[in-house]
Amino acid sequence: MVRKHWNGQGADRRTFLKSVATTGAVASFAGCLGGGQGGDGSTIEFWTLFAGGDGDAMEAMVDAFNDEHDDFQISRERQPFEQYYDSLFTSMTGGTPPDLAVFHTNELQRFVDTLTPLDDRIESETESAYVESIWNETALDGSHVALPLDTHPNALYYNKDIFEEAGLDPDSPPTNFEELQHAADEITANTDAQAFNPEPYGQFYSRQFAAWLKSVGSDFLNEDATAAAFDNDEALELVEFYADIADAYGWDEPDASNDRGNRAFRAGDLAMTIDGTWFYGVLREAEYDWGMTKPFVAPGATEQYTWANSHALAVPANNSRSDELTEAAVRAAEWLTQNSAEWGTVAGHMPASNDVLDSGELQNADVWDATLSTFFEMADNDQLVYLPSTDNNDDYVRPVDQTLAQVYSQQLEPADALEEMVSTVNDNLS
Amino acid sequence: MSTRTIPLVGNRKNTGETLKMAGLYAFLYGTAFLFLLPYIWMMSTSLKTEQHVFSQVPQWIPPEITFEWYIAVLTGAPMIQWFLNTLLIAGATTVIVVVLNSMIAFSLTKLEWPGKRIVFGVIIASFMVPVFANMVPLFALISRLGLVNNPLAVILPFSAMPIGVFLLVQFFRDLPDEIIEAARLDGFSTFQIYYRIVLPLMKPAIAALSLYTFVYTWNQFLWPLIVLQQETAFTLPVGIVAMQPTQVFQPGAEMAGTLLAVLPLFIVFLILQEHLVNAVQAQGTVG
Numbered sequence: 001m002v003r004k005h006w007n008g009q010g011a012d013r014r015t016f017l018k019s020v021a022t023t024g025a026v027a028s029f030a031g032c033l034g035g036g037q038g039g040d041g042s043t044i045e046f047w048t049l050f051a052g053g054d055g056d057a058m059e060a061m062v063d064a065f066n067d068e069h070d071d072f073q074i075s076r077e078r079q080p081f082e083q084y085y086d087s088l089f090t091s092m093t094g095g096t097p098p099d100l101a102v103f104h105t106n107e108l109q110r111f112v113d114t115l116t117p118l119d120d121r122i123e124s125e126t127e128s129a130y131v132e133s134i135w136n137e138t139a140l141d142g143s144h145v146a147l148p149l150d151t152h153p154n155a156l157y158y159n160k161d162i163f164e165e166a167g168l169d170p171d172s173p174p175t176n177f178e179e180l181q182h183a184a185d186e187i188t189a190n191t192d193a194q195a196f197n198p199e200p201y202g203q204f205y206s207r208q209f210a211a212w213l214k215s216v217g218s219d220f221l222n223e224d225a226t227a228a229a230f231d232n233d234e235a236l237e238l239v240e241f242y243a244d245i246a247d248a249y250g251w252d253e254p255d256a257s258n259d260r261g262n263r264a265f266r267a268g269d270l271a272m273t274i275d276g277t278w279f280y281g282v283l284r285e286a287e288y289d290w291g292m293t294k295p296f297v298a299p300g301a302t303e304q305y306t307w308a309n310s311h312a313l314a315v316p317a318n319n320s321r322s323d324e325l326t327e328a329a330v331r332a333a334e335w336l337t338q339n340s341a342e343w344g345t346v347a348g349h350m351p352a353s354n355d356v357l358d359s360g361e362l363q364n365a366d367v368w369d370a371t372l373s374t375f376f377e378m379a380d381n382d383q384l385v386y387l388p389s390t391d392n393n394d395d396y397v398r399p400v401d402q403t404l405a406q407v408y409s410q411q412l413e414p415a416d417a418l419e420e421m422v423s424t425v426n427d428n429l430s
Numbered sequence: 431m432s433t434r435t436i437p438l439v440g441n442r443k444n445t446g447e448t449l450k451m452a453g454l455y456a457f458l459y460g461t462a463f464l465f466l467l468p469y470i471w472m473m474s475t476s477l478k479t480e481q482h483v484f485s486q487v488p489q490w491i492p493p494e495i496t497f498e499w500y501i502a503v504l505t506g507a508p509m510i511q512w513f514l515n516t517l518l519i520a521g522a523t524t525v526i527v528v529v530l531n532s533m534i535a536f537s538l539t540k541l542e543w544p545g546k547r548i549v550f551g552v553i554i555a556s557f558m559v560p561v562f563a564n565m566v567p568l569f570a571l572i573s574r575l576g577l578v579n580n581p582l583a584v585i586l587p588f589s590a591m592p593i594g595v596f597l598l599v600q601f602f603r604d605l606p607d608e609i610i611e612a613a614r615l616d617g618f619s620t621f622q623i624y625y626r627i628v629l630p631l632m633k634p635a636i637a638a639l640s641l642y643t644f645v646y647t648w649n650q651f652l653w654p655l656i657v658l659q660q661e662t663a664f665t666l667p668v669g670i671v672a673m674q675p676t677q678v679f680q681p682g683a684e685m686a687g688t689l690l691a692v693l694p695l696f697i698v699f700l701i702l703q704e705h706l707v708n709a710v711q712a713q714g715t716v717g
Contacts (some may be wrong), residue, residue, distance in 0.1 A: 047659075052675020077661050080671040090656050093566075094573040098659075259679040267484035282678050285480055 006356050041322060044074045044329050049084040049096040050347075053281030057346035065335055072328040074100070085110075088316075097316035099329040102181045103146055105137040105192065105310040109389035115145040121330045122147075129338055134377060136351040137386060138312045146312035147337045148352035150344075152277040152307035153375055153384050154208055159193070160289035162271040164261040166190040171291040173272075180272075180297040184251045187271045195251035196272045198242070200261030205242070205404035206397045207307040208274055211385040212238055212298035214305045221388045221396060221429070228396070228425040231418070234300060239414040241299050242407045256405035280348030294378060308384035310352065313337055344368075352376045395428035471608065476500065476685035485696050499686035503673070509690065511662055512669040517694065519584045519654075519665060520647040526589040527643045528636055535598035536624050540610055550599070555594045572657055583657040584665070588647050594639050600627065601635035601709075637705030645695055666691040 038329060050058045055078060062076045077098065079087050085107060091097050092114050103111065122144070127135055130148050138146040160170035166187040174180040184195035199205050210220045216238060219229035238259065246254035252261070252270075264270035268288050274295045281292050296304040313333035315326060340351040345365040350372055356362055389392065403421045406412040412420075468702070475483060476499050478492040503509060509606065537543070538550050568587055577583040605628065613623050629636070654665045670687040674680065699706075 050676055051673050052678055054676045077659065078672045080675050081674065083655055086656060089655065090569060091659055094569050095580050096573055199486045262679050267486055269486050278678060287481055373570060
């Protein structure tokens with residue numbers, strides 16, 4: 001091969017000058033693109049973690065707000081879901097927090113010292129605008145730091161076509177463990193489908209585990225959230241249930257890889273799974289008949305609970321922000337949380353606003369009959385379990401998620417798993 | 431080419447060699463194809479309908495082709511803006527890195543000045559500091575300079591990567607000093623030697639460094655995520671992740687977005703590949 005680069009005859013001056021000129025142009029272009037921060041004082045920078053159907057609903061609500069308001073406009077900034085709280089944490093410590101941000105209620109504790117207290121900024125009757133149980137989730141130590149947007153509990157979703165194929169009544173899904181066992185056994189015996197997967201994402205085991213723990217009479221953490229409270233036989237039976245699903249019962253594959261159950265359910269290969277309100281948006285596109293019911297199918301359950309979480313809007317504190325803008329951000333939070341019909345009809349979540357829940361718009365929408373009425377019933381009966389709020393929820397969520405995933409995929413004995421979860425959670429929280 | 435007649439039945443030695451070559455080619459193409467598989471799967475998934483995306487039996491050729499994911503990605507997000515941001519950041523970083531690093535490497539290898547060994551030592555030592563250790567102080571600095579959401583917040587820190595200096599020093603050392611001396615005798619100034627002798631002769635090395643810097647910057651996720659907080663300021667990798675539906679797995683859209691994001695890199699590679707091969711060859715045969 002010819003080594004032609006050794007024949008170089010000196011640089012072409014024009015090429016060099018051209019590249020220098022390009023650098024200059026690029027640098028000045030950078031100035032145009034760099035949006036600066038904070039805006040002009042009449043823009044509320046609003047951080048969200050919503051994309052997909054959730055993102056569409058939030059976009060519609062923000063657009064409606066902007067149409068209705070002349071003095072202040074909301075600039076919606078989507079952030080990546082998985083990294084959201086890390087980005088938020090950095091922006092708050094770096095002194096450039098957004099004016100308004102979405103928080104899960106169980107994450108509020110971690111940020112509470114850096115949020116604007118709302119008690120003096122909202123009317124006393126504001127409380128009655130929201131469903132009481134959800135409103136209470138946004139109070140920390142008696143003080144309010146956020147306004148609730150919704151609640152999004154888990155439900156049991158099932159494929160009616162597979163039910164029919166297995167000779168089951170597609171309109172009577174299982175309501176307790178015995179019925180789940182019967183349905184799943186029939187499906188395993190009579191169809192090619194997998195019967196049941198309790199955690200289709202393979203990574204959020206702690207959610208339904210916490211709810212089922214309460215169903216069998218155990219707590220997740222002790223009262224002041226300093227230790228695990230599930231070192232007992234009831235919890236062991238639950239952990240054994242996770243192991244049995246793929247082993248003794250043969251209802252599913254012993255595989256906890258990410259999204260496996262989710263894929264299988266969406267492909268029509270899985271009969272029953274447990275998923276949240278947002279799954280409605282996905283199943284609307286499904287090519288099979290599906291239904292949903294309450295996920296009260298834990299073995300040994302004496303009470304009925306499901307996992308839930310809530311989105312809430314809060315105003316991060318910022319010394320360099322004008323009081324006027326802070327006030328506007330609070331008003332925007334009120335407006336968005338109380339004009340949230342699309343949050344139900346498009347995203348499938350249960351709005352926290354009483355007016356929206358009572359409105360014909362929501363109750364006449366397809367989503368109401370399909371899922372929301374059931375979610376509403378569970379919320380109304382106080383059957384929602386929120387994960388405890390600590391300074392860093394990963395301290396107890398992660399050990400439980402990872403260990404139960406190992407149990408589900410048959411890599412760990414239930415008794416050892418329980419011992420490991422308890423000791424790691426205790427170590428992390430103490 | 432000469433018109434040599436090929437005997438229909440070759441002698442044993444020729445047949446053996448032909449077979450060996452055929453086997454070698456089959457192996458090489460096979461291996462190359464293995465590396466292509468993920469890209470083919472990516473392309474195939476991005477063209478499948480929702481129903482086939484989740485099928486348990488993997489289908490390489492979509493039974494039904496749809497462009498809905500591409501449309502969703504292109505209309506649902508400011509992809510063009512993200513593309514321009516990424517291009518600007520990767521392009522500007524590459525230009526700055528190449529200009530600065532080649533000057534530094536030139537002065538470290540071809541000029542005499544006191545303490546240059548120490549400076550080079552410090553540059554090499556800075557490899558030892560993990561990027562993550564710098565992030566918090568760097569963010570505080572960027573934030574105080576008012577550069578949050580500005581492309582310069584990514585360009586400036588990425589322009590200070592020591593690896594480029596290290597790479598170019600290795601190449602510049604192989605350049606015979608006689609060429610520089612001859613140029614000096616001809617009356618070239620130091621700067622003229624740099625840009626009229628060294629730069630053209632080191633084209634392959636510079637191409638290699640450009641490609642490395644461009645790809646590295648283009649693909650960066652964590653740092654841009656931290657300092658670019660407005661949707662309009664995102665780069666492609668951050669934007670595509672921000673678009674992933676909350677908790678819902680949407681492979682078709684993800685694959686379409688990712689494919690659009692890697693396409694420009696592929697084009698840049700095609701443009702620079704000749705220089706890249708030369709660079710590897712030069713480095714492999716010299717010294």
